[in-house]
Amino acid sequence: MFEIVARQEMAQGTIISNWVKAPKIAKKAKPGQFVILRANEKGERIPLTMADTDPEKGLINIIYMVVGKSTALFKTLKVGDSYLDVIGPLGQPTHLEKVGKVVCVGGGTGIAVLYPITRGLKQMGNYVYSVIGARSKDLLILEDEMKAASDELFICTDDGTYGHKGFVTDVLKKVLTEHQDIGLAVCIGPVPMMKFCSLMTKEFGVKTLVSLNPIMVDGTGMCGCCRVQVGGKMQFACVDGPEFDGHETDFEELTLRLRSYLPEEKASYDLFQKEHAPGCSCQK
Numbered sequence: 001m002f003e004i005v006a007r008q009e010m011a012q013g014t015i016i017s018n019w020v021k022a023p024k025i026a027k028k029a030k031p032g033q034f035v036i037l038r039a040n041e042k043g044e045r046i047p048l049t050m051a052d053t054d055p056e057k058g059l060i061n062i063i064y065m066v067v068g069k070s071t072a073l074f075k076t077l078k079v080g081d082s083y084l085d086v087i088g089p090l091g092q093p094t095h096l097e098k099v100g101k102v103v104c105v106g107g108g109t110g111i112a113v114l115y116p117i118t119r120g121l122k123q124m125g126n127y128v129y130s131v132i133g134a135r136s137k138d139l140l141i142l143e144d145e146m147k148a149a150s151d152e153l154f155i156c157t158d159d160g161t162y163g164h165k166g167f168v169t170d171v172l173k174k175v176l177t178e179h180q181d182i183g184l185a186v187c188i189g190p191v192p193m194m195k196f197c198s199l200m201t202k203e204f205g206v207k208t209l210v211s212l213n214p215i216m217v218d219g220t221g222m223c224g225c226c227r228v229q230v231g232g233k234m235q236f237a238c239v240d241g242p243e244f245d246g247h248e249t250d251f252e253e254l255t256l257r258l259r260s261y262l263p264e265e266k267a268s269y270d271l272f273q274k275e276h277a278p279g280c281s282c283q284k
């Protein structure tokens with residue numbers, strides 16, 4: 001059992017941060033890697049990136065957005081409750097190297113995935129420009145952490161409630177125009193954001209990493225569920241990724257595959273919400 005020792009609600013309760021006891025994983029995990037968790041015996045296996053680790057205390061930090069049944073079930077777990085399984089570390093760690101100047105771009109919960117990579121790139125001695133964005137100020141996460149991990153931090157909100165009004169791509173373009181010697185971009189967030197960031201960095205000829213989030217089941221390369229097309233070749237995101245070259249990624253196919261089970265996912269979430277509605281006796 002993997003106990004939750006700290007829990008924080010962020011972004012008006014739509015994003016949850018858990019510190020979970022998982023000493024063996026905490027000792028081995030590197031930036032860019034993820035775990036697969038189950039809340040209980042009947043639970044679905046859910047992949048989440050480790051936003052941080054504390055090897056000395058044996059803890060890992062996961063930060064997730066509540067988007068459907070399983071993440072809503074995770075949200076019901078309080079401090080002292082446990083996940084039934086946590087498997088990891090999974091996936092390839094980010095290849096961290098000194099390239100000089102880098103730009104890290106994160107949107108929504110993608111910022112949680114981006115944070116350990118940004119910190120790692122700074123620790124390698126890179127000069128780090130970071131651009132983070134959310135729909136509005138209330139939904140922005142990890143601003144202080146990203147500030148500490150960057151040399152320069154730019155903030156964007158779609159509605160203009162904080163920082164630049166507009167998308168992260170607007171600021172990315174400005175940074176790339178003003179600093180033509182940037183050697184690497186890391187862009188992590190919703191699929192359309194990663195696609196448009198990659199199109200932009202391609203114009204500037206800047207190598208770009210994105211972190212892909214296809215549906216996963218086993219996380220060990222056995223089921224084939226997480227296949228993605230990169231550079232015309234089939235790759236399994238769980239073992240070959242989750243990071244890939246943004247200029248080579250087929251974002252259209254990824255989008256279609258992510259939508260494969262939308263009706264089932266909606267029905268399952270609706271039922272969960274009904275069963276957990278105040279006054280419902282289904283769970284008693």
Ligand SMILES: Cc1cc2nc3c(=O)[nH]c(=O)nc-3n(C[C@H](O)[C@H](O)[C@H](O)COP(=O)(O)OP(=O)(O)OC[C@H]3O[C@@H](n4cnc5c(N)ncnc54)[C@H](O)[C@@H]3O)c2cc1C
Pocket residue numbers: 034044045046047048049050063064065066067068069070071072109112113212213214215216217242258259262265266269
């Ligand atoms: C390597 C990896 C790392 C991830 N890291 C994070 C993270 O740090 N924080 C975070 O908020 N989210 C992360 N995700 C996405 C997260 O796994 C999904 O949001 C979650 O599985 C949704 O489950 P649900 O039952 O709540 O929602 P559902 O209603 O089942 O699904 C909502 C959407 O989530 C996606 N999804 C559903 N099931 C899975 C699955 N088994 N595997 C992957 N995606 C699925 C689909 O696009 C689906 O349309 C990551 C995904 C991957 C592959």
Ligand code: FES
Pocket residue numbers: 215216217218219220221222223224225226227236237238239
């Ligand atoms: S999740 Fe099964 S092969 Fe990747």
